[in-house]
Amino acid sequence: MLHLPTVQFTEEQEQFRVEVRAFLQDELAKGTFTPKCDSWLSGDDPEFSRLIGQQGWIGLTWPKKYGGQERSTIDRYILTEEFLAVGAPVAAHWFADRQTGPLLLRYGSEEQREFFLPQIVKGECYFGIGLSEPNSGSDLASVTTRAEKVEGGWIVNGQKIWTSNAHLCHYMVTLVRTSPFDGKNKHAGLSQLIIDLQAQGITIVPIKYLTGEHHYNEVFFDNVFVPDSMVVGEIGNGWAQGLAELAFERSGPERILSTFPLIDELIQELKRQNNSQGLMQASKIVARLWSLRNLSIGVAQLLESGNSEDVSIPAALVKALGTKFEQSIPEITRLIIQTYPSLDADRKIDRFMAQSILHAPGFTIRGGTSEVLYGVVAKGVVAQ
């Protein structure tokens, strides 16, 4: 379980990387976007998402009949790395591309796939992920938002919280309780519903992030009708389906590279200053990045070979280690080089520092807190 495969990129893959990079450099030069740290959460730009869609770069691995390119998980890994390394604004389509698509391909109905996937691929249809509730953070099985069966569908009542970008999303895959809580089997009776966020009875309330920015939301459901056709997979199977989703969520490049633009700018600044002492200190960051990337690509390779059962523990490990790394970058940087972190600074490194410091607390919380992940990994390691 601690032994992950190595990956040597093929020539086609190296070529693909060059192609993506050239495109992004071009757009950057045109002023299409401004690079940011943590751009997969805070860089929401529907126009940019549509542009990416036109390139065929959303749903890269999905079947062609739904508008995908049928390329490999490793290709997608490369694509994602390039977006994050340059700090491109990919937040709008992020969750639909990373989670909803794979979920529907695995558990969705043909009707759902045919309806949603082509829109997602175009960069025009965004999904939120409705998991956490005010009293269900790490203890996700305790969700109380409930759906009751009615003629032709379900009536949903309750509340979700911390939903990233719900105010920009068209739909939300929502984990709800479809039968009463059973203390003996708390993972039973949960289901996943696709809820149209324009539907009657939905209220979305912003939760401002500590910077004042609007990423998170509370979403309230007051007798919201969801047709049967919007049930994902099987009623009662929501927990297992959600777990499968996590393998895709947990170990990607976004768990290592959220502060990469800052690392890059640190190195450029040190080069400009001819500061070899500083570069020696920075070499440790580069070594850590390299060593984590080996693990993360290893997990991607396991996913590619269809081994998702064995993936959940190393994936949790990569997330725990990777997010700690990206969190440490501003703290290390400020000891190597003098900066004045400010969100409105002219100097790039000062802006990246500010974005990194202010976003860092979220890295080890979102998508499963490190404490929960530690529990998963420790139990997995001991069970070997």
Added chain:
Amino acid sequence: MSEMKDMITEVVERMLKENVDKDLVDTVEQGDWAPALWELLEENGMTVVAVTEENGGAGGDIEDLLNIVRLTGKYAAPIPFIETTFANYLLEYLNLQVLEGLATYRLSTNQVFTLENGTLTGQAHHIPWARHVKHLVTLAYSTEGTHLVVIDLSQADIKQGTNLAGEPRDTVTFQQALVSQLSTVLSPDEIHKLTTLCTAFQLALMTGAIDKINDLTIQYTKEREQFGRPIHRFQLVQQHIVHLAGETAIALAAFNNVTEALLTNNENSEVAYARIRFEEIIQAVTAISHQVHAAIGTTHEHSLHQFTRRLWAWRDEGVDSSYWTNIVALQLMENSEDSLWAYLTTSTSSSPLLNVEG
């Protein structure tokens, strides 16, 4: 990748598992070693893996050999395995003659050995296993430049010493001793390439010990009970387990990536990154494993120290991580890519320093 790899590692692992126990490893500290274990590996051709068949070797590639070295680290095998095999690997790499019998090496660029008229003079400290082996392969300096030489240790004055793990590390003195083989003058690039290979071998050895420490520690958390339950059930212990497992997974992946880069002749800076990162790994796994084992792990009777002490010793032997920190800093300074990302991910971005053909 050699098809032999899985077979070889399986065979060697079984041999080491069956033949190396704590008492055997202890013999090193008592000034002895395990010739029978060497003979067993030799009879099975494992001491000449990666030496070509035309030079009397068993074939196989560097990945096969590095994996055997890793296993000798995992079992703390009390034989001069890395010493002899790496010495031969160097010799064949430079088209010199592969040696009969046991050997050791020294690749430090401290210019302690001078070469004049085919004879060697000078003194070097901390030479692994010198008292037990026949040949020394070392860098030596003539008026023309740096050479790799082979010299028979029977001509040396040897003063015995040990490292932190009690392994033999001797002071060796030569007075106009005849060298038996001599390379042409080596360029700085070639010396760097040899240093890279040397560090890769050290990484293999360390990876084995790290892996073993992880195994011992996880096993201990299952066996040891306190407050009526095995200690792995305690969340604070679980935190140690995750940290340890994480560092172990990183070490294994780093080793595998280094191996693959060398095998495909694609090594850019993988060895440097791995060696720098191993400093943190060693610090973490030694500290965590001892904390989890608590008092029993600090006794000579327990085997944990056979691995933690080796890591503490090995990290300061040969080329240390500061060399690699300097190299990476230099490469970062001199690379012409516009961004760090391009530098890290462009396969042709290797520094001229590292462009020696294998």
